Amino acid sequence: MSALPNSSNGLIVREQEPLNLEMPFGTLGGFTTPNESFYVRCHFPIPEIAVADWRLRIEGEIENAFELTYEELLEMERRTIPATLECAGNNRIFLEAKVKGVQWGLGAVGNASWTGVPLSAVLERAKVKTAAIEVILEGTDEGEIANPPRPAGKISYARSLPMAKALTDVLLAYEMNGEKLSASHGFPLRAIVPGWYAMASVKWLRRMIVTSEPFAGYYQSIDYTFWERRGTLPTLLPISEQQVKAEIARPENGETVPADATVRVHGAAWSGEAEIAKVEISFDAGSSWHPAKLSGESAKNAWRLWEYEWRTPEKADRQTIMARATDSRGRVQPFNRNADRGTYMINHVLPVAVEVG
Secondary structure (H helix, E strand, O other): OOOOOOEEOOEEEEEOOOOEEEOOHHHOOOOOOOHHHOOEOOOOOOOOOOOOOOOEEEEEOEOOOEEEOHHHHHOOOOEEEEEEEEOOOOOHHHOOOOOOOOOOOOOOEEEEEEEEEEHHHHHHHHOEOOOOOEEEEEEEEEEEOOOOOOOOOEEEEEEEEEHHHHOOOOEEEEEEOOEEOOHHHOOOOEEEOOOEOHHHOOOOEEEEEEEOOOOOOHHHHHOOEEEEEEOOEEEEEEOOEOOOEEEEEEOOOOOEEOOOOEEEEEEEEEOOOOOEEEEEEEOOOOOOOEEOEEOOOOOOOOOEEEEEEEEOOOOOEEEEEEEEEEEOOOOEOOOOOOHHHOOOOOOOOOOEEEEEO
16 A cells, blocks of 8 residues: 555545545544544535524425524434444545545544434424425535536535435434534534445535435436446446445554564444444454454444454564454455445455564
8 A cells, every 4th residue: 555645633635625534544542533533525625604694495395395594403302323424435545456536545434423403303394295205415515526427517415315214313413522513524514324325424414305206416326326236237326325344443554563472453343224243353364263352332323343362473474464344134244346336335355464573
């Protein structure tokens, strides 16, 4: 892996314009990712929003269209949930050959405690019509798409959710780890879609459109899509649920560890709407696997920390460490990359090479 770009407040700068910052995954230190360490993903420049002028508009296939001010949102029912957000392109730098897109390493992922209003409460007030099938979430951020196929002029970032998901556990969040959202994390309001890749957790929300037709916007049908095999025919679908994955935080790739010593191998694992059942470690290219210890209590839609006490070889050597996760649905992290996923949903086992001695 090539040298890392310059850092910004300890984060790795992957792009300056628009701003895209990555947490060095080797700094993983606990269940909750501090706000200042949480990765930042932007598609367009961060919008400047005056909260006094900001409104959230709800319209479409509803009986009661209305707007909410920031103060009105703060007066509504509050809920706090833990949720792991992962960019759909996390780990892209490890793909061979190099592909387009932000060259994320291991750290376009983080876990936080989010506080806000259940989307279901807003939809209940709006009185959704029976024909409704989706909710479109539109952000304030906007810009032009660089590469074709693309629409002309500026567009806003927007994604849709099926009504079943929207009514289940989606949060309209205004706090992150007990603090007001920062501009880079979506102030004044962002969606949190638990268990889904973070492209669904639209930031800088300004409008929600309830629709009776499938949404086919740019970030729903052109970008953030993958091929799914249905029989012999590949079908293009929008990306949604996170895939089962374990990542090694330490030792890092290229790190030197002492010989004939006990070294802590540790990291995190997650699996969308399922929970992590186990994490295993291999030192022989997957011929044998050893159970790692899971830390803390399991929390729905949040990662699980794990660790393994490794007795290193007595003599200097080069070792390769692998970690794989299994979730509560019985899904096992794959050994090989699924090419139908293009540059997204990268969850195959990533070896870490270290020097012993």
